[in-house]
Amino acid sequence: MGLRKSAPKRRSGCPLNASVEMLGDRWSLLIIRDMMLLGSKTFKEFLGSYEHIATNILADRLRKLEAYGILRAKRDPADGRKLIYKLTPKGIDLAPVLTEMVLWAGRHEKTKNQALIRVMQRNKQKFLAQIRQRWEQNKTRMSAR
Amino acid sequence: MGLRKSAPKRRSGCPLNASVEMLGDRWSLLIIRDMMLLGSKTFKEFLGSYEHIATNILADRLRKLEAYGILRAKRDPADGRKLIYKLTPKGIDLAPVLTEMVLWAGRHEKTKNQALIRVMQRNKQKFLAQIRQRWEQNKTRMSAR
DNA sequence: CGAAGTAGCTTGCACAATGCAAGTGAAAAT
DNA sequence: ATTTTCACTTGCATTGTGCAAGCTACTTCG
Numbered sequence: 279m280g281l282r283k284s285a286p287k288r289r290s291g292c293p294l295n296a297s298v299e300m301l302g303d304r305w306s307l308l309i310i311r312d313m314m315l316l317g318s319k320t321f322k323e324f325l326g327s328y329e330h331i332a333t334n335i336l337a338d339r340l341r342k343l344e345a346y347g348i349l350r351a352k353r354d355p356a357d358g359r360k361l362i363y364k365l366t367p368k369g370i371d372l373a374p375v376l377t378e379m380v381l382w383a384g385r386h387e388k389t390k391n392q393a394l395i396r397v398m399q400r401n402k403q404k405f406l407a408q409i410r411q412r413w414e415q416n417k418t419r420m421s422a423r
Numbered sequence: 424m425g426l427r428k429s430a431p432k433r434r435s436g437c438p439l440n441a442s443v444e445m446l447g448d449r450w451s452l453l454i455i456r457d458m459m460l461l462g463s464k465t466f467k468e469f470l471g472s473y474e475h476i477a478t479n480i481l482a483d484r485l486r487k488l489e490a491y492g493i494l495r496a497k498r499d500p501a502d503g504r505k506l507i508y509k510l511t512p513k514g515i516d517l518a519p520v521l522t523e524m525v526l527w528a529g530r531h532e533k534t535k536n537q538a539l540i541r542v543m544q545r546n547k548q549k550f551l552a553q554i555r556q557r558w559e560q561n562k563t564r565m566s567a568r
Numbered sequence: 569c570g571a572a573g574t575a576g577c578t579t580g581c582a583c584a585a586t587g588c589a590a591g592t593g594a595a596a597a598t
Numbered sequence: 599a600t601t602t603t604c605a606c607t608t609g610c611a612t613t614g615t616g617c618a619a620g621c622t623a624c625t626t627c628g
């Protein structure tokens with residue numbers, strides 16, 4: 279264990295490849311979705327998701343996403359066992375990517391959550407602004423829900 | 424090998440999960456990038472990409488992407504050895520997803536191809552329209568380049 | 569025509585990633 | 599003090615990935 283290698287060495291300098299190397303697996307984007315849309319912020323909350331990620335995979339992905347600067351973990355001052363995970367500016371900036379992926383699937387696959395898809399379709403900019411606004415609120419005070 | 428199971432069974436009905444199950448790996452989106460931006464259309468051309476995909480992985484991904492309806496393979500009438508791979512409407516419709524992933528990496532990572540990023544930033548809609556236009560041209564006649 | 573080359577794979581095998589169940593240690597609740 | 603909760607870690611079986619080599623159908627060259 280211990281320190282990471284300083285430069286993990288990319289396969290190429292292509293920006294799409296950079297995104298794929300950080301996000302191209304079966305779990306990372308779902309974790310980010312839960313943080314962005316459901317407001318999940320603890321290990322337990324991520325485990326509660328529909329897709330049932332294994333604990334070792336979740337721990338690994340949270341570590342990697344933190345190393346990439348997409349999220350940050352802080353100890354909960356009210357409960358010393360808990361870690362609070364929060365999206366960084368880089369993380370919340372993935373909202374357009376997630377949105378386009380949801381819209382694409384909505385156009386070409388039979389999926390649930392048609393209500394969300396419709397909200398995104400009707401006014402994408404407004405939707406993205408709301409996501410960002412909610413995230414900024416949680417910077418100062420705890421979740422409104 | 425034989426027939427695929429009729430329904431591969433999704434982990435959840437979430438539209439993002441559908442996208443992740445089809446595209447969430449280290450190669451699929453890069454193959455689609457090569458088709459969309461470089462006009463790659465044969466096995467050989469895909470192998471020539473910077474990231475050096477292995478032949479067995481490439482064959483597997485092309486098969487899966489075809490099964491998902493993202494691309495289609497046709498025998499080249501001029502050379503019976505060649506297969507010509509083409510994006511379907513569902514495939515070309517991934518352009519906004521790729522674009523947002525490129526833009527995100529461009530904003531937060533040091534990458535090459537800044538020229539492409541600048542074109543996308545200046546006028547996203549125009550860029551997307553051009554991608555689609557080039558794809559529609561290739562429907563009737565061969566690549567302009 | 570036959571020999572050589574090309575395109576698109578498949579196979580074998582080593583290694584890495586994933587998934588499940590069970591266990592651990594620190595903090596909190598009772 | 600004991601039990602419960604939280605965030606993991608460990609062990610192990612299964613699955614996916616990556617490399618090198620081989621294979622087969624088709625084309626080209628002489």
